[in-house]
Amino acid sequence: MTPPPNSLIGISYYSLIIISYLVDIYRGICKPQKNIFKFALFMSYFPILTSGPFIRYENIKDDLYGKHKFNHKALCNGLIRILWGLFKILVISQRLEIFVDTVYGHLNWYQGFFTIVAMIFFTLQLYTNFSGSIDIIMGISEILGIKLPENFNLPFFSKTITEFWRRWHITLGAWLRDYVFYPLQKSNSIQKLYQDCKEKIGKKAAKKIALYVSMFVMWLFIGIWHGGSYTFIIGSGILQFIYIVLEDLLGKVAEKVNHKLKIDTTTFGYKLYQVIRTFLLFSFAMIFFRADDMIHAIQIIQNIFVWNPWVLFDGTSLYSANLEMADFNVLIISLIILFGVELISRKGDVREKLAKQNIVFRWIILYALIFTVIIFGCYGAEYNPAAFIYGQF
Amino acid sequence: MKNFIKTIVFLIIFGILFLYIRSILWIDKNPFSYFYEEPKNTLDVVYIGASNVYQSFNTSLAYELYGYKTGLASTGDQMLPATTYILEEIRKYQEPKLYIIDLEKMADDTGEFVEEDIRRITDVIPFNQNRINLLKRLLEIKQVSKEEAINYYFSFNLYHNRWKELEETNFNETKWYKGYPLNEVNIGVNPQREYKWIDELEELPEETKKYFVELLDYCKENKLNVLFVIPQRPYKPGLNRRLNTEVEMIKQYGYDVINFNTLNDFSSDVKSEYMDLVHLNVYGATKHTIYFGRYLKEHYNLENVDKNDESWKSEYKRFKENFRNYTKKDFDEVLNQYLTEI
Known part of the structure; x- marks a missing residue:
């Protein structure tokens, strides 16, 4: 999914942000910023322009205009969050994208359980890409000393x-x-x-x-x-x-x-x-x-009803959608890690829990994560540059 | 301060781990990689050229027999426009008494190479200005776009994805012996046809001529002691004739050429000493090394001061052991038989 060629980057984000700013002034929630440079800083705070989150002037102004000191803990936490975001996007989302694009791009070849798996994979792709990009944005902001509102709270644990x-x-x-x-x-x-x-x-x-x-x-x-x-x-x-x-x-x-x-x-x-x-x-x-359009969507839905469960178990079919077995294994292991970390995060910030561990364990985890991204990340000549799905809105 | 030290330690460990992982994931080693492993100014000869070079000259055997060390600045399908840059690179690390340049690929059209041919050279050369200049030239010839070019300058982008292809040899013992290979392929025999050398000349393509003159000028200006070689193999008539033209040019510059297709006292056996159309097998390479190695010793003052270098001795020993593992034959017997024949 690529943004339309002549769309303005982040227009959907800063349009809504400026609306909320004007409405909040009208409602008396905040006062207008009269310094044009400070206002420009608020409007052009670069990390959020492609994927959000939506910020409110009243909530962010103190962090934006206040004094900042170097904070080692914030730097480390910010980098860990960026790394986690890169893991979600480069290791998981990009692999899911290969499978989804292949299945949805060849509806005559891939039907039934291929379509069901692609349907599930696309939701995971969307989540890992979007929440991964938010992790990167949050991480950058954390390093800069700017607290942004969280955009996700374990959505796949929802019961309704x-x-x-x-x-x-x-x-x-x-x-x-x-x-x-x-x-x-x-x-x-x-x-x-x-x-x-x-x-x-x-x-x-x-x-x-x-x-x-x-x-x-x-x-x-x-x-x-x-x-x-x-x-x-x-x-x-x-x-x-x-x-x-x-x-x-x-x-x-x-x-x-x-x-x-x-x-x-x-x-x-x-x-x-x-x-x-x-x-x-x-x-x-x-x-x-x-x-791509309504006809495409209807064809996908029709394909769901083709009965071919053996493609899940015959040991070869599932790997025919351009995601070979080795990549599939990396994907499944990564999804299990993601699920595990999200499960732990229900009881508090995982980084805080990690910080309480002894240094050897902590560093092993960090090196493992860094080299997982470096080695297993889908980037470079064989891949399209990682695009933020929500960057197109 | 404590945090600062911790950060530095973290980064150092990261750097060490990264370099280790990079060395495993990087492009498979080729003879040129082993050139860089030799200590500075220890090589007596550097042999430059395409795959024919490393398939025909067993460097550890030459050291064992004649006492000089040969480095192979050789890569598959190595192209003419790269040669001056390779010479420049060699001169940064070594001061060999003799440079040997294999002409096999030097009379082709200059654009006849692919991405892998570029990478086999430039991904081995450390990041430096010479590498940048070489890449710039080769990418210009291949008309590679700027977007794609970045992947040549920073190749880890490509190689990190090799984790799927890793084999035991990526972690353990290699199948190279000071640049010479021994593997399942070059122990085999693939009979070839005899080739009769043509003495006629043919004009070089304009670009080929330009780069060849550049090479000769470079050798002359830098007073390099160079021997040019035409290996024995079947040639297309056009390539044969263009090589004759290059020989004429080389002679005008005062350099020697040895053409293995026209020697009276030596010839590789096309029925038993080739592994494919153009490459000698391990038997052909042994015979070729005995003859050519002796030729070099007799015509150039090459003997190395260090006659008992353990790294060269042990590689030769490892080669012999693996020769036995592959062929179930004793290499010394094969060697002695050739030594009595040549």
């Missing part, structure tokens, strides 16, 4: 799509909540709709309708922000809206069914089912996000 979006691209979600959803909810049109519906269908249902209309506008906005084509509008907008509405509407029904069937929803097994369900629903939506 609603929860997923609270953990994925967090700063975009927060921006939309503060500058689209809440203003819309309070707008005269929505209030009028609420009043009209309340008289006809009751207070509770009217509240839901007003909520869903606001949500629909917000998700439409997300789809348009991602690129405006039908695939983006459906994949990252409408489908997500439908999932969330269905979760809301069917939540009570599911509770009743579980109660009747005496399903214990507190067990690990049930939670795992919820996590996998959420992952697969999101992955399905991402077919549209990745597809």
Whole structure:
């Protein structure tokens, strides 16, 4: 996926940042910056221009304009975070991309379980690429002494799509909540709709309708922000809206069914089912996000229903999609490492935990990570330069 | 201060590990790599040219028999435009009494080489101005774009991906012996046809002539003692005729040429001493080394002051042991038989 040739780098990011700046001044949350150089520094803070996260003037101004001293710990932590980001992008995401591009680029050759694996791989590719680029941005900022808001919080541990979006691209979600959803909810049109519906269908249902209309506008906005084509509008907008509405509407029904069937929803097994369900629903939506156009997306979905599970087990087929066995092994091991680290990070910053280990263990881990990136990273003459997927928006 | 020291130690360990990993992942060693492993100013002869050079001259055997050390600045399909830069590189590390230049690839069109041919030379040469100049020339000839060129200047971009191809030899013992190879291929026999040398001349292509004159001028200006060699093999008539033209030019500069296709007292056996169309097998190379090595000893004052250099002796010993492993024959018997014949 490459950005359109004549798009301005980061336009989607600094457009929304300047909107939030102006609105916050209007709302009295912050005062305007009158020094043009300081303002320019805020607007052109280089690490975030390609992939975010979205910053708010009020939250970042002290770090941007304050005095900075050399901080050895911040330097080390920042470099570790950059390294982790490079691991995600160069070792994992770039390998996933090879498989996904091959399968989605040759729909007549690769069908059935190839398509299912590619669907799952694309979600992982998107995550490792996007969160990896955010890790690099956060790392650079940490070294510079600038604290940015986190953009991810272990999204694949989410049990519902609603929860997923609270953990994925967090700063975009927060921006939309503060500058689209809440203003819309309070707008005269929505209030009028609420009043009209309340008289006809009751207070509770009217509240839901007003909520869903606001949500629909917000998700439409997300789809348009991602690129405006039908695939983006459906994949990252409408489908997500439908999932969330269905979760809301069917939540009570599911509770009743579980109660009747005496399903214990507190067990690990049930939670795992919820996590996998959420992952697969999101992955399905991402077919549209990745597809070249609607026809391509429909062909991909049709391909899912071809029955060929043997390709997973015959020992050769899976490696025919330009990702040979050695690379596949590196990929699987790297994904296990990623999963392990994310699991540990649920109980606190992994770097802090690492810092508490003795120096030999700590350095072995760091050298292993550095040389994993250097040796197994997909960069150089045989690969396209690593592009940030979210750099195109 | 404590943090500063820790950082320095961390970087030093990183550097050591990186250099070790780089040496494993880097382009497979070729004879030119072994040239750089010799201590400064210890070589008596440096032999320059394409694969024919290292397939035909067993350097540790020549040291054993005649007592001089030969370095091979030789790489597969080595091209004429690179030769002056290779000479320049040699002169930084060694002061050989004799330079031998193999002419086999020196009369071709100058653009007839591929990426691998470039890399076999430039990825061996340490990063220096001469390497940059050589790359600039070769990439200009091949019309490589600036974007691609960066991968030639900084080759780790390419080689880090070799982890999939690593073999035991990348970590342990090599199949090279002071630049001479011994492997499954060059112990084999592949009968070839006889070739009769043509004495006619043919004009050199303009670019070839330019680079060849540059080479001769370089040798002359730097007062290098040079011997040019035409190896025995079948040639296309055009190449044969152009080589004759080069021989005429060489003689005008006052240098000697030895043409192994026209010698009365020596010839490789095309039925039993070739491994392929152009390369001698280990038997042919042994015979060739005995003859050519003796020729060099008799015509040039080459004897090395260090006649018991352990690194050369041990490589010869290792070669003989591995010859036995590959062929189940005693190399001394093979050698003695050739010594009585030649």
